[in-house]
Amino acid sequence: MFENLPEKVTIREVGPRDGLQNESQFIATPVKKEFIRRLVAAGLPHIEITSFVNPKWIPGLADCAEIGKEFAQVPGTVTSALVPNAKGLEGAKAAGLKEVSVFMSASESHNKANINKSIAETLRIFEELIPQIRQAGLAVEGMVSVVCGCPYEGAVEPRKVVEIAKTLLRYGATAIGLGDTVGVGTPLQVKRLLDMVIPEVGKDRIRLHLHDTQGTAVANAVAALELGVTHFDSSVGGLGGCPYAPGASGNVPTENLVYTLHGMGVKTGIDLHALLETGAWIQDQLGHPLPSNGLKAYLGRKVRAEQKATAAAS
Ligand code: HMG
Ligand code: MG
Numbered sequence: 055m056f057e058n059l060p061e062k063v064t065i066r067e068v069g070p071r072d073g074l075q076n077e078s079q080f081i082a083t084p085v086k087k088e089f090i091r092r093l094v095a096a097g098l099p100h101i102e103i104t105s106f107v108n109p110k111w112i113p114g115l116a117d118c119a120e121i122g123k124e125f126a127q128v129p130g131t132v133t134s135a136l137v138p139n140a141k142g143l144e145g146a147k148a149a150g151l152k153e154v155s156v157f158m159s160a161s162e163s164h165n166k167a168n169i170n171k172s173i174a175e176t177l178r179i180f181e182e183l184i185p186q187i188r189q190a191g192l193a194v195e196g197m198v199s200v201v202c203g204c205p206y207e208g209a210v211e212p213r214k215v216v217e218i219a220k221t222l223l224r225y226g227a228t229a230i231g232l233g234d235t236v237g238v239g240t241p242l243q244v245k246r247l248l249d250m251v252i253p254e255v256g257k258d259r260i261r262l263h264l265h266d267t268q269g270t271a272v273a274n275a276v277a278a279l280e281l282g283v284t285h286f287d288s289s290v291g292g293l294g295g296c297p298y299a300p301g302a303s304g305n306v307p308t309e310n311l312v313y314t315l316h317g318m319g320v321k322t323g324i325d326l327h328a329l330l331e332t333g334a335w336i337q338d339q340l341g342h343p344l345p346s347n348g349l350k351a352y353l354g355r356k357v358r359a360e361q362k363a364t365a366a367a368s
Pocket of ligand 1: 072075105106107108109111112136138139141142143157168169170197198199200232233234235236263265295296297298
């Protein structure tokens, strides 16, 4: 074990998208902008900044055009956004983005709940959309959701995930995202899934998007790391969730993943202290506690240090 650790891992921060899409209150656009600026300053190499979806479905990201325009080009940081269809692509292109993700699910019920289509209908749309995205000069990830289980149907066949991933690659997707949307996967399950996906997709084109509902996300990431996967999604503070996956928690907290990777000698290029400060800042802005235990531990240490300093000064 741990004989195949990579030297470096690339983390895509999805808090501004997966996190803020799930907040019950609309987060003001200037707060979103400051959040993304702080993430850039903390050294996040890739940030998913928003979604060009119907604002009636996802009201929290109704300011996608403004956020897209502001952060389409950030020197030293890749920025990307979700697009479900041609209308979304128009928005992303108008903003000037260079990378997008199309998304669908490996179960019929979640696909219908999330994007109002059957899997077959979605694939027909993507068969046209993905080549259009490529012709426009953008990179495109094909994100496949509910790969470890569906909130409506339960178990999901890994063969279904492989089949969809291969189809999206054939249409021209440049990467494949694998989403444990409900956060129910376990390390052995993730290994078995990747053992089937890697030979078809290639480990360098896979990005793992883990939610942390059962607290297994870091363990799942380590299992994937052992198999050579080096691209991961996470969100600071453990923000996030899919509005169409009832009961699911946020993404694996970025600070927990970074702490684990750095502790194992794997580089991320991320400044953990600046990241934790960003987590503390966005938690204050949102006005409710975030689930991350890494963030809780950091804030606890900070309070103790302040108490010590006050005691020493008095
Ligand atoms: P629909 O109602 O079937 O779409 O929704 P439609 O094509 O029939 O159009 C209906 C209306 O929507 C029209 O407006 C369109 O203009 C408008 P109207 O004429 O009624 O005023 N519309 C749009 N507006 C803005 N932007 C667009 C757009 N497209 C159509 N792109 C649709 C289909 C996909 C649009 C809808 O279901 C939708 O927006 N769903 C959003 C789902 C979503 O964002 N879910 C959360 C993200 S996915 C996730 O979190 C999982 C992930 O994290 C990975 C993981 O965890 O596994 C990525
Ligand atoms: Mg997600």
